[in-house]
Amino acid sequence: MKQLAIVAVLMVAATTASASELIVRGLFKNAVLLEINGQQQLVRTGSSHPGGAKVLSANSRSAQVRYQGKTHRLTLNKRIGTLYAESERQEVVLQRNSNREYRTRLQINGRSAEAVVDTGATKVAMSARHARQLGIRYDDAPVVSIATASGVSRGFAVKLDKLAVGGIERHHIPAVVVDGEYPHVILLGMSFLEHVDLQERGSIMTLSAP
The missing domain is CATH 2.30.30.830 (SH3 type barrels.)
Incomplete structure (x- = not known):
């Protein structure tokens, strides 16, 4: 036996x-x-x-x-x-594009949008147009000042109930809605990125759940 x-x-x-x-x-x-x-x-x-x-x-x-x-x-x-x-698997691999950006699709409260990874942004940031498309209500949110390339703009501090990139999903993510058309693409900032492991090798960036 x-x-x-x-x-x-x-x-x-x-x-x-x-x-x-x-x-x-x-x-x-x-x-x-x-x-x-x-x-x-x-x-x-x-x-x-x-x-x-x-x-x-x-x-x-x-x-x-x-x-x-x-x-x-x-x-x-x-x-x-x-x-x-x-x-x-809770891991997302991105390739840097010709503009030296890492772009990805994300889901905010179940709705899809394009975003660019921005480790220099303290929070996830989007324009008022993005917020409307994603069904995010911000009219009654606290008003904040946002520094942009064209100066200081008015923004609104909100929380995203659910934000998912690939299989990585996080809840109650702080974000800002900037009054106007800036930014032209959603910025995936540190209020989300601080909850994932981020590695960059050459032109490849890997986001993974810790």
Whole structure:
């Protein structure tokens, strides 16, 4: 019986060692940052990862990938493995664009918008137009002064009930609504970023839940 038990353990260990794992670490127009068995590579549409995955199509929201004889429609941080089903990890990988920005989609109170990561902003900041689009009421919020590139503007201090970037979700995030059209894109500031682990390597930034 002991010999059988040892053989069984060895078989499980061998199966685990030979198991392959694919994770979508980043999504971009016509390219995907794929990780297979720990090896990351940016793979463009029509090309393949050394681990055997071919990218058929890709945009900033999802990618179609051919892997192990099957075609998968994958979103950010989805993984495929031989021993388990697809699952979501609380990690977001962003690639710096030509303007040296890290942009991402986020969800505020269930509504989607684009944002740029800004470690120099103390709070999440948005224009009054963004606030209206996202259904954020600020008329009765405390008035604050906001320093902008064009001078000092009037703002409103609010709290976001829920803010999610990929699988990372946080609640009651302090934010400011700036009166007017500035900023042109929502600033994902430190009132959210202080709740995540942030790493930057080259042109890649990784946000992960601590």
